[in-house]
Amino acid sequence: KPIGPVPFGFKMGWIVVKSTSSAKVVSSVGIRSPRTASWQEGIDRAYNAGLVFVSPPINDWVSVVGERLMQRNGRSSVEVISKEVVSLSSMFGEAQGFASHRVIEYHQRMLAKNGRLLRCFAYIGETGELWANTGSLTDAERRLRFFSLPQEQWQPNEQDVMAVASGWSFDPTLLTATSGSASLGVLGEL
Numbered sequence: 001k002p003i004g005p006v007p008f009g010f011k012m013g014w015i016v017v018k019s020t021s022s023a024k025v026v027s028s029v030g031i032r033s034p035r036t037a038s039w040q041e042g043i044d045r046a047y048n049a050g051l052v053f054v055s056p057p058i059n060d061w062v063s064v065v066g067e068r069l070m071q072r073n074g075r076s077s078v079e080v081i082s083k084e085v086v087s088l089s090s091m092f093g094e095a096q097g098f099a100s101h102r103v104i105e106y107h108q109r110m111l112a113k114n115g116r117l118l119r120c121f122a123y124i125g126e127t128g129e130l131w132a133n134t135g136s137l138t139d140a141e142r143r144l145r146f147f148s149l150p151q152e153q154w155q156p157n158e159q160d161v162m163a164v165a166s167g168w169s170f171d172p173t174l175l176t177a178t179s180g181s182a183s184l185g186v187l188g189e190l
Helices: 022-029 039-048 077-090 159-167
Strands: 011-020 032-037 053-054 061-065 094-101 106-112 117-126 129-134 185-189
Touching: 011 022, 011 077, 022 053, 022 061, 022 077, 022 185, 032 061, 032 117, 039 053, 039 061, 039 185, 077 094, 077 117, 077 129, 094 129, 106 159
Parallel strands: none
Antiparallel strands: 011 061, 011 094, 032 185, 053 061, 053 185, 094 106, 106 117, 117 129
């Protein structure tokens, strides 16, 4: 039985695409072995089974949620994800990529419109490495306190990722069963 949205975001990677069609997003990202799933099952399986969940739309945004969208293997993995975000933005007008992992303090966000990467930030606090910081700060990022400090004093955290997500589209950690319709999404492999 379909139930409404459930929260996600911490210790996870996700892309949001400006769209009202989950089916179009599913075909664009190349989900293998797709099957319908409720929000609860989709998010649970994204966290615990290495699968990807493509959500029903929330305020004209479709989410693609899965750990594979949070590759923490250096700058090259950030480039792989950013290329996917750019590709989706060329098809749908806008796409954003996010990731958060508190254990190693990995924080990632990307914004692309019409096939152009406008902003990309990736930081791993465990080593203090800045893997990406391209494009102009957005209004949502300017409100983050750490950007006013010298880079060697930066200490971004997972709440910063959610604050930017909220400013760009929506904060997935705040989703509730009443945030959207009780529709089914699609679960599969990426």
